[in-house]
Amino acid sequence: MLSNILANLRTNIGNNHNKRLRKLENKIPAVIYVKHKNSLLISLDHNIIYYTLKKNKSYETPINIKINDEIHTVNIKNIQYHQYKQIILHIDFMYI
Template identity: 35%
Template sequence: MKVVAFLRTEQGSGASRRLRTAGQTPGIIYGGTEAPVSISLDHNALYHALKKETFHSSILDMEIDGKVQQVLLRDFQVHAYKQLVMHADFQRVNSSEKIHVKVPLHFVNAETSPAVKLSAGIISHVLTELDVSCLPKDLPEFIEVDLANMEVGNSLHLSNITLPEGVTAIVHGDDPTIATAAIPAGKVEAAGEAAEGAAPEGEEKK
């Protein structure tokens, strides 16, 4: 994805307010061997870009004064109640150095899994993104999680999914749970009540 930014010379809260009034969002680029650079971006373009999942987990081509450099979105701040992006932070990317990024998980085949199709169960997504380390060229837009074999009472763990080549998960714990499958509580209770109300075999219900 391409982002167009402009060098920003004025600093301070007053300058930032003037930028926002003019439809611009202040930001900064840091990292690598170069000094941090203050920038501004078109607010509407940035606001809509932030709604796209890939903008948060992809290498971005940022153009400043005709020169393009690769960056990652690292942080952004929004107004407490207005649809206004207050600030955005970007980190320079070195093609030969590994990066640490949160990548979204895309769950597929839930509707055809035994848990849903045969048991009318619900699959809960315990994690929706995964911390990974990789070279910029290996960064995936998302990681696919196949739920086709999920059964009620089972859990899917990190060790059960295949990561893209060159991508390593940064694990917090032994083998984190990705998803679980269970019968909804209401259905379990209803089934229990039905079983209690059923007459024993060979007896008539009074």
Template identity: 30%
Template sequence: MKIELSAIFRKAQGTGASRRLRKSGRVPGIVYGGVEPTLIDLDHNNLYHSLRKEAFHASILTLDLDGKKEQVLLRDFQMHPFRQQVQHIDFQRVEANKKIHMKVPLHFINADIAPGVKLSGGIISHVMNDLNIACLAADLPEFIEVDLSTLALNHSIHVSDLNLPKGVEAAGIHIGDAVVATVQVPRGAIEAEALAAAEAAAAPTGDAKAAAKPAAKSK
């Protein structure tokens, strides 16, 4: 998905200047990497709605800065503590020949046909919802699919089990052993089963009932 946004150079700096920008419906920001950092500002409404799209957070973005376009990544943004207002945003320039490190979302598929769900009544637990990866900008995926179709009860899918796109590798120490998703019996069902077993064990047997009856009186 190609995503483009427009910005203009920002000359004024400081807290007061940023406050005035926000009151006028603009958002102060910065673009760094490769050359000197560039101060920018963007339209708040367009930016706010873009931030609500998943792809905006894990895609190469085209930034149109006063008519000059360059490739950037979203690196950080700050929101107002209680208003729906973007306070500041950071972008990083993309260099085609250098690997980038990004966090991309995981999309889980085929949960309904997983043996642990369909045959055993388990539920899927998503231990991870996104994954840190390293790749060249041209290989950056918008998301990574996690196929749950073979997941059995009390089993897990690890990062090493994922089918990563060409040129993409998981980033982080021991990331291959990290659990992505698991399927287990719902806790409530386990507790109900344990309670039923305890009640069955506590119930008197036929012999115990007979022994508990009072002996017949002799005439």
């Protein structure tokens, strides 16, 4: 089952901006790696992606990410979790 998730492109990069995203906006930074093209830097709503992953229970399930009226079908490549809190710090996606 494909899940549909809304995302925003992010232009600011770096540790301070990513911390601000997580704390103030409850979003997580993510990257979509595309073969032979530039990667897409995006931000996702933490609660939506957290519960979507919890519901699917498989990281191999494709996910549809909608960015500016474009739908990208991706697989999860890597997820970074906080050491002891139940929060996601960063996700890497691979474009299908």
